[in-house]
Amino acid sequence: MFETYVTVIGNVVSDPRRRVTSAGGEVISFRVGVTSRRRDRASGEWQAGEALYLTVSCWGRLVTGVGEAVQRGRPVIVHGHIKTREYVGSDGQARSDLEMTATAVGLDLSRCVVGQVISTRDYEARTTGAIDADAVTDGHEAPDSDSHGRAA
Template identity: 30%
Template sequence: MMNRVVLVGRLTKDPDLRYTPNGVPVASFTLAVNRNFTNQQGDREADFIQCQIWRKPAENVANFLKKGSLAGVDGRIRTRHYEGQDGKRVYVTEIVAESVQFLEPKRDGNGPRSEETNYNSGTRNENPFPDNDYPGISDDDLPF
């Protein structure tokens, strides 16, 4: 059997980092993933997918991603349920990420950095756009 998900999208808000009672970090975030087609009005719609990542990668996500960041998520689908305050059963479907790739260089106030860090592996890569402005995003590009 197989349960595998690969997504690329933008964070809808800053990640929420929490710690279990045993001190294990867990970060939750929502990824907006554009659909491959437009609706009848010609607008591109997006799916908003709840994601969760654990341990050191959770801290990296919380420290280096923010609202609007482009990220790739590799993980699995998890479904669970619990009893809500009204006594009804609530079902939740979410992605448990095994890795999150940061797909844009971190920006400072003066534009792109000259180097990008891959925080999942600890290696450094040269910026592929050293002499040009990195093609960033504007508020009009975001689906939220």
């Protein structure tokens, strides 16, 4: 199957929806909208151009991360392969929708500020419920106190 990979920078326009498939896998989906803008040379004003909307589906480890970080209105960068899904709407009309199966999703930090950063090992502990002592201490003994002399 031919897969076209693209990166889209836009805004989340729907609340993410998490569901379990009939095979027991989890998927989380949301819509992303992008509107091109151009500056009118005569007036100096920015004008909205064409809009692009697509449905983004996330599988595997992305489900947890997207569920924690992505909300309607947030600026995102999504990367994955796209396809057109054709279907018949409830009104009997033929329709099509652009869909992406994401391989990476992130917040666009040029357009937002993130208040909390979760490290990879924190993520591992959250998703597996297990904490690897070597990962927490990087293979060294844990200190008895922090840099301010407080008990650890």
